[in-house]
Amino acid sequence: MYLSLIVVLPLTAVVWRSSRDGWGAFWRAATTPQALAALRLTFAVALVVVAVNVVVGTVIAWVLVRDEFPGKRVVNALIDLPFALPTIVAGITLLALYGQSSPVGVNIAYTRAGVCLALAFVTLPFVVRSVQPVLMTIEPDMEEAARCLGAGPFTTFRRILLPTIAPALLAGAALAFARAVGEFGSVVILSGNIPYRTEVASVHVFSLVENDDVGSAAAVSVVLLAISVLVLGLLNVIQRRRTRHAE
Amino acid sequence: MRNRGKYLLRTLALGYLAAVLLVPVGAVVWRAFGDGAGAVWQAITAPDAVHAFWLSLLIAAIAVPLNTLFGVICAVVLVRHRFPGRRFLDAVIDLPFAISPVVIGLALILVYGQAGWLGSWLAERGIQVIFSLPGMVMATVFVSLPYVVREVVPVLREVGTDQEEAAWTLGAGSLKAFLLVTLPSIRWGVAYGVVLTTARALGEFGAVTIVSGRLAGQTETLTLYVENRFEAFDLTGAYAASLTLAALALLVLLAMTRLQRKEGH
Numbered sequence: 001m002y003l004s005l006i007v008v009l010p011l012t013a014v015v016w017r018s019s020r021d022g023w024g025a026f027w028r029a030a031t032t033p034q035a036l037a038a039l040r041l042t043f044a045v046a047l048v049v050v051a052v053n054v055v056v057g058t059v060i061a062w063v064l065v066r067d068e069f070p071g072k073r074v075v076n077a078l079i080d081l082p083f084a085l086p087t088i089v090a091g092i093t094l095l096a097l098y099g100q101s102s103p104v105g106v107n108i109a110y111t112r113a114g115v116c117l118a119l120a121f122v123t124l125p126f127v128v129r130s131v132q133p134v135l136m137t138i139e140p141d142m143e144e145a146a147r148c149l150g151a152g153p154f155t156t157f158r159r160i161l162l163p164t165i166a167p168a169l170l171a172g173a174a175l176a177f178a179r180a181v182g183e184f185g186s187v188v189i190l191s192g193n194i195p196y197r198t199e200v201a202s203v204h205v206f207s208l209v210e211n212d213d214v215g216s217a218a219a220v221s222v223v224l225l226a227i228s229v230l231v232l233g234l235l236n237v238i239q240r241r242r243t244r245h246a247e
Numbered sequence: 248m249r250n251r252g253k254y255l256l257r258t259l260a261l262g263y264l265a266a267v268l269l270v271p272v273g274a275v276v277w278r279a280f281g282d283g284a285g286a287v288w289q290a291i292t293a294p295d296a297v298h299a300f301w302l303s304l305l306i307a308a309i310a311v312p313l314n315t316l317f318g319v320i321c322a323v324v325l326v327r328h329r330f331p332g333r334r335f336l337d338a339v340i341d342l343p344f345a346i347s348p349v350v351i352g353l354a355l356i357l358v359y360g361q362a363g364w365l366g367s368w369l370a371e372r373g374i375q376v377i378f379s380l381p382g383m384v385m386a387t388v389f390v391s392l393p394y395v396v397r398e399v400v401p402v403l404r405e406v407g408t409d410q411e412e413a414a415w416t417l418g419a420g421s422l423k424a425f426l427l428v429t430l431p432s433i434r435w436g437v438a439y440g441v442v443l444t445t446a447r448a449l450g451e452f453g454a455v456t457i458v459s460g461r462l463a464g465q466t467e468t469l470t471l472y473v474e475n476r477f478e479a480f481d482l483t484g485a486y487a488a489s490l491t492l493a494a495l496a497l498l499v500l501l502a503m504t505r506l507q508r509k510e511g512h
Contacts, residue, residue: 002317006389007339010354011346013364017357056263063260067253075261077504081268083443084496084503086450088470089275089489092477096486097274121267153252175344182347184453185470189477202347202453209353209457218357221350228345232338 014225018218029219037196038204039223045112045200046180049119053176054169057127062161064128065135082124090121091189110192115200118186123176130172134165167242171235178231181224272493279486290487295464299472300491306380306455306468307448310387314444318395319437323429325396326403343392351389352457355382378460383468386454391447395440402436403429439506446499450492 018026029035064076082090094117099109108114138161146156184202191198193207201224208217279287290296325337343351358364359376369376376382410432414424430437452470459466467475469492476484 002313003321003336003339003392006385007342007392009364010351010358010389011342013357014350014354056260059256060260060264063257067257069257075264077500078264078268080500080503081272081496084446084450084499085272086452086470086473086492086496088452088473089450089492089496092473092485092489093271093275093493096278097271117267121271124267178345182345182350184347184349189474202349205347205349205353206453206457209349209356214353214357214362217353221347221353224347224350228342228347232341232345235341236338 011225014218014221017215018222021215025215026219026222029216030223032216034195034199035201035204035216035220038199038201039220041112041115041199042181042201045115045119046177049116049123049180050173050177052116052120053123053127054173057124057172057176058131058165058169061128061131061135064132066140079125079128082122087122087183087185088189091118091186094118094121094186094190109190110194110198112198114190114192115187115198118190119180119183122183122186123179126176126179127169127172130168130175131165134168135161138164167238171238171242174231174235174238178228181227275486275489275493279483279490282483286483287487287490290481290484291491293484295467296469296472296484296488296491298464299467299469299488302467303449303469306384306387307445309384310391310448311441311444313388314391315395315437315441317392318440318444319399319430319433321396322399322403322433323425326400327408340393340396343390348386348390348451348453349457352386352454355385355389355454355458359385377458378462379466382458383455383466386458387448387451390451390454391444394443394447395437398440398443399433399436402433406432435506435509439503442499442502442506446496449495 018029060079064072064079085093094114095109098106098114098117100107108117142160143156146160147153151159182202183200184206187200188203188206191200191203193199193203195204199207201220205217205220205224208214208220321336321340325333325340356363356377358366359369359382360366361370361377363377366377374381376385406429410428411424414428415421419427450470451468452474455468456471456474459468459471461467461471461475463472463475469488473485473488473492476482476488
């Protein structure tokens with residue numbers, strides 16, 4: 001009951017509102033040049049950020065599990081910071097360092113690179129946190145054995161570690177992707193929201209709502225919703241595979 | 248050779264973290280105090296800022312207990328019961344993780360707004376949901392819904408039903424068995440979920456922006472206040488309010504690490 005009043009009913013309303021004026025109206029609203037540009041940018045940026053996360057996230061997880069250095073506990077705790085920090089503060093934070101009056105001379109405010117940076121910040125923990133526990137369960141013996149048999153570090157990683165962490169890596173990447181597609185707070189600050197250039201889908205929906213164009217907003221929202229459902233479905237499949245493996 | 252590879256990876260990992268996470272956060276602190284601590288204090292204690300602070304806390308104080316109660320019940324139902332639609336429920340609970348907060352805000356407006364499904368029915372009874380507190384609480388509840396469920400479900404699975412069954416055979420009712428046996432064994436999972444829920448509730452921006460109407464001093468939470476100050480080019484104000492939020496985030500982070508150690512991760 002609680003769930004249906006707060007989650008299911010409102011989401012049904014979005015789908016209903018987007019289809020009220022017929023399929024043609026929905027299609028027109030979801031494929032206006034501006035909406036298309038926003039959706040395309042959202043995807044491209046989300047894919048780039050996920051790729052970065054997959055590589056760097058795995059490296060960070062590996063370093064946190066296998067490496068020993070002073071301050072490791074602090075670093076480990078810091079990984080969760082993007083979860084704890086409000087996204088709007090994340091935006092302000094990045095702008096303070098990489099904005100117009102940047103103390104380090106890097107200005108990527110209001111560019112696509114800025115959007116990427118904002119998303120990289122908020123999605124950082126997903127891959128690390130899903131790969132890390134799996135990596136902990138792998139004994140270093142296997143890696144050492146591979147190395148004794150003459151495998152280089154890259155081959156060791158590809159043949160020994162990757163197969164084991166692949167499902168976790170994929171799950172983390174899917175979560176990061178979903179988050180990147182939907183992110184709003186940090187992007188709204190850092191992107192400048194220039195239509196056709198740095199306006200992502202969630203910001204586009206927001207500006208449509210502000211302009212009282214609820215129908216179009218609902219249409220674009222439905223596209224985003226469909227992506228969310230797809231990603232969740234994918235996650236579900238991965239998880240079921242993982243539990244089957246565990247059994 | 249092996250060591251060089253190791254150092255390379257370590258440098259890459261720490262360097263990335265520093266560039267993306269640590270240095271920006273340091274920069275905000277440094278910037279905020281650029282005009283002196285007095286200016287920061289003044290910005291933090293401005294009437295609108297104080298009001299926004301309390302409003303954020305009030306919303307969290309309503310949303311977090313609601314979600315905790317719901318989360319525990321839902322987790323128990325998901326783990327201990329078999330019923331048609333269980334898979335559906337399981338999937339729906341994760342939706343708020345994957346949906347854009349802006350879409351969530353829009354969805355609430357379509358149901359509870361003036362032109363929404365329940366809007367006129369609510370208006371006749373003098374209840375305003377959108378652009379006032381109830382709507383903001385609902386948006387917050389929506390976005391922070393899954394945390395407690397997701398933290399409690401694995402713990403509950405691990406605990407198993409043996410102890411509960413023992414309690415039943417010893418004559419305890421369902422409620423008594425739950426309060427005395429189940430609840431203590433899942434308490435760290437619940438606590439962790441509550442911490443995550445609180446963090447999300449305090450930090451929510453997208454969904455709340457849409458349903459709040461953003462009236463300064465009335466429906467403006469601390470995150471909305473930060474954006475408002477930022478748009479008004481009052482950077483000291485924005486940085487100062489951000490610092491308040493960052494301090495809250497730090498508390499959350501501390502709580503998380505302590506709880507993780509208790510759980511024995």
